[in-house]
Amino acid sequence: MPLRAVSVFSDTESILDEIRHVPRAVGDEWFVAKDGSNSNDGRDASSPFLTITYALSRMSDGDILYVGAGTYDEAINISLNSVTLMCATGAIFSNTTPGTPVTVSGNYNEIHNAFISQAGQVGMLITGLGCGVYHCCCSGATIGFDIDGAQTFVDCSRSVDHTQTGYDISATKVYLGNCHAIGSGGNTRGFYFSSASATFGLAMQVTAIENLTAGFEFVSGANYNAFLNTVESNNGARLDAGTGNFFGNRHYKMEEQHSEFMYPRSDGEGTAGAAVTVSTDAEDENNGPATTQDYWGEPELIVPMETFDYSYELIALEVFGTTTNKEIQIEVYRSDFATCTDKNGGNDWDEGATALTVADASNFATGDLVLIKSDYKVEIQRVASVAGSVVTVEREASQFGAPNTGLRWDHTTNDSGTEKMCRIKRPENLESLGFELAYSAPTSKDFTRLSFGNRKRLRPNDGIVIRSINATDSTNSTRFDCNVVLTR
Numbered sequence: 337m338p339l340r341a342v343s344v345f346s347d348t349e350s351i352l353d354e355i356r357h358v359p360r361a362v363g364d365e366w367f368v369a370k371d372g373s374n375s376n377d378g379r380d381a382s383s384p385f386l387t388i389t390y391a392l393s394r395m396s397d398g399d400i401l402y403v404g405a406g407t408y409d410e411a412i413n414i415s416l417n418s419v420t421l422m423c424a425t426g427a428i429f430s431n432t433t434p435g436t437p438v439t440v441s442g443n444y445n446e447i448h449n450a451f452i453s454q455a456g457q458v459g460m461l462i463t464g465l466g467c468g469v470y471h472c473c474c475s476g477a478t479i480g481f482d483i484d485g486a487q488t489f490v491d492c493s494r495s496v497d498h499t500q501t502g503y504d505i506s507a508t509k510v511y512l513g514n515c516h517a518i519g520s521g522g523n524t525r526g527f528y529f530s531s532a533s534a535t536f537g538l539a540m541q542v543t544a545i546e547n548l549t550a551g552f553e554f555v556s557g558a559n560y561n562a563f564l565n566t567v568e569s570n571n572g573a574r575l576d577a578g579t580g581n582f583f584g585n586r587h588y589k590m591e592e593q594h595s596e597f598m599y600p601r602s603d604g605e606g607t608a609g610a611a612v613t614v615s616t617d618a619e620d621e622n623n624g625p626a627t628t629q630d631y632w633g634e635p636e637l638i639v640p641m642e643t644f645d646y647s648y649e650l651i652a653l654e655v656f657g658t659t660t661n662k663e664i665q666i667e668v669y670r671s672d673f674a675t676c677t678d679k680n681g682g683n684d685w686d687e688g689a690t691a692l693t694v695a696d697a698s699n700f701a702t703g704d705l706v707l708i709k710s711d712y713k714v715e716i717q718r719v720a721s722v723a724g725s726v727v728t729v730e731r732e733a734s735q736f737g738a739p740n741t742g743l744r745w746d747h748t749t750n751d752s753g754t755e756k757m758c759r760i761k762r763p764e765n766l767e768s769l770g771f772e773l774a775y776s777a778p779t780s781k782d783f784t785r786l787s788f789g790n791r792k793r794l795r796p797n798d799g800i801v802i803r804s805i806n807a808t809d810s811t812n813s814t815r816f817d818c819n820v821v822l823t824r
Contacts, residue, residue, distance in 0.1 A: 363398030363418075366391050370406030388412050388421075395419060397442075403427045403450075413439040414447075417464075423449040430454045436461050440485070447472060458482045459495070469493055479504045480517070490515055498524055502547065506531035512539040519547040523674055523699075526550070526571060529578065532557025543567045548674040548795065549699075554578035570647050570795060572674050575762075596651060596823050599639055611656060611817035612638045616664065616806040618735060620744035621687040628735035629810045632803050635707070635716050638820055641673050641758070641799035650771075650792040650800060652821040655784045657777020659814040663807040669760040669770035670792060671707050671799035675699035679755035680725060684748035685710070688741065690720070692727050694757055700727050705761035707801055710747035711754040716803070717743065727757065760801055774807075777816065791823070 365379070368391045372384030378391055381402070385391045389410050391401055397417045405426030411433060414421070419442065429452045431437040437452050438460045446468040452459040452475070459474030461482045468489040473496060474480035480495025486507045494516040495502035501524060502517025517526035526544030529537070535558065542563065544551035551571030554561065558578040565585045574583075602609040616633035617625035627633065653668065679685055682693025685708065692708075700706065704719040706729065717729035734740050747755045761770060773786050794800070806814040 363396055363400065366395055366399060366401045367404070368401060368408075369404035370408075372404075392416065392419075410437070411435050411439075412437060413441055414445050414464075415441045416445070417442045418444045420446045421448065421450065423447070423451075425449065427451065428453060431457065440464050440467050443467070443485075446470065451475070452477070456499075459498075462488050474498070483507055483510055486510075494518065501525045501528045501530075502544070503527045505529050505534045505537060508533055508535045508537070510534070510537040512537070512542055514541050515539070516543040516545075517547060517551075518543070518545045521546045521548060521570070523549045525553050526568075527552050529554040529558035529561060529581075531555065532559075534558040535560055537561040539563045539566070541565045543569075544571050545569045547571045550575045552576075552583075554581050572672070572795065573670075573793075596821055598654070598819050598821055599643075600819055611654075611819045612636050612802075613658075613815055613817050614638075614666075614802055614804050615813060615815040616804050617813060617815075620736065620740065621746055623736050623740070625812070626735070627806050627810050627812045627814050629806055629808065631735040632716075632732065632805055633814075635714055635801050635803040637671070637709070637714055637799055638802050638818065639800040639822075641671055641676065642797045643799065644794075645796050646824060647796055648794050648822050648824050650788065650794060650820060651823055652785050652787040653771075653773065653802075654819050654821060655775055655777075655786060656817040657780055657782035657784075658816050659811070660777050660780055660782075662776060662809070662811065662814050664775045664814065664816060665805040665807050666773040666775060666786075667770050667803055668773070668792075669705070669707075669801040670794055671801050672699075672759045672795075673797035673799070674795065676756055676758035679748070679757075682726065684746075685743060685755045686746040686748050687743050690728050690730060690742040692729060692743075692757065693725050694727055695725070697722050697725050697727050699759055700757075701762065703763050704759050707758050707760050708743065708747065709754075709756050709758075710745075710751045712747055712750040713745040714801075715744045716760070716801075775816065785821070 367381050367384035368388050369384035372386040374386050374390045376383040378385040400420040403423045405424045407428040409430050411431050429437040431454050434457050436458045437454050440462045441464055443465040448470045450472045455476045458479045459477035462485045464485045466487040470491050472493045475496045477498055478500045480498045480502045483505045484507050487509045489511045491513045496518045497520045524547045526547040549572045551568045553575040556577040560580040562582045600609040614636050616627045618633050619625040677694045677696040680693050680695040683689050700719050700722050708715050720728045720730045731741055
């Protein structure tokens with residue numbers, strides 16, 4: 337299929353033109369203050385209204401409202417057009433009814449300098465066309481800014497400690513400039529393009545921090561959005577099911593002194609840290625270890641999850657030859673701790689089981705590779721389907737053949753209460769794919785350092801999984817020892 341060239345920058349210019357050329361407030365001035373009264377005329381600072389809702393009922397299209405400092409516990413809905421809200425420093429909006437504190441349903445409205453704080457609710461909902469949000473902050477909301485209105489312009493604003501999403505965008509030609517999505521380290525998203533209507537957006541100098549589901553996520557159909565000069569720290573990997581979404585000049589962390597360390601390793605004071613042995617042998621409860629050419633051997637957790645409570649990067653794999661003169665193909669995966677979930681009732685997770693009930697199935701989709709682990713064994717399975725809390729798995733093609741399907745090991749029988757599932761690979765998501773390497777040792781204990789072209793970024797508590805194939809023949813016990821080289 338031929339590739340179609342898309343000019344991000346020509347589209348960017350047209351987007352900005354459409355967003356900027358909107359009607360401006362040209363009408364009357366109104367005032368609201370906490371020491372005001374709705375019996376006042378609201379026409380100057382000495383005679384303000386008490387509530388924003390009442391002031392909006394008196395206003396007309398094109399008017400401007402000045403909001404004084406203080407907390408306004410109201411369900412505000414700006415349904416007029418071309419209205420401007422100018423908030424003094426210290427103007428705080430909440431809605432303990434509960435509900436969304438600020439809804440902008442009219443067109444071409446602007447809000448300046450608002451601070452919105454309401455736990456358990458959407459902070460600001462924008463459904464109108466061509467609205468502008470400037471120097472605003474949403475704190476502790478489920479969704480900080482829910483943007484459903486086309487050509488919305490958000491500048492110098494931030495969502496802090498959101499519990500689901502910082503910016504949920506489901507409209508076309510949305511502009512975000514100097515916007516920040518700072519989660520609280522839970523399973524949140526920073527910038528979520530949640531609809532196929534979320535196309536041709538532009539984001540410049542945006543930051544996503546502590547959003548462990550994803551710093552940036554695009555659903556299928558959310559296409560041709562451009563991000564320039566983004567900064568990320570401690571987020572989940574970018575999830576992009578769209579087409580033509582562009583990231584330019586993307587930074588994961590500030591420059592710092594470079595250092596490298598090896599894992600596992602001895603500490604020099606008596607604590608062992610031998611390299612991990614990886615074999616091309618596969619086995620299960622009914623079949624002993626055996627290598628079959630071009631079939632995966634058993635996986636190994638070279639870095640168990642929850643080993644490092646900080647972000648780190650995978651630089652290289654150091655391999656010590658054991659079996660010589662074989663072409664060994666290697667795959668390295670990130671075990672995504674943010675997707676890790678426990679067994680939660682349902683069938684025992686024992687050999688042959690396919691329907692696995694988990695506490696949270698929201699992070700899994702058909703085609704994913706998942707790591708099934710217990711204190712007994714680890715194994716890799718493919719997701720066949722997800723329905724509610726049940727993840728149905730299937731073995732990859734096995735050298736053991738039918739009827740060897742489902743789980744390989746008796747996890748529940750041997751170590752009940754330790755069963756977990758986490759995602760290691762999502763085929764359509766480039767950032768979740770592992771590294772693929774090839775290696776051959778001419779002599780025993782021959783040493784090779786396999787460096788990666790690009791470092792693999794891992795979040796706190798993520799692990800590293802490795803497995804291998806004998807691509808030469810079916811010699812049993814084909815193996816090598818290895819460790820990984822990491823940097824913070």
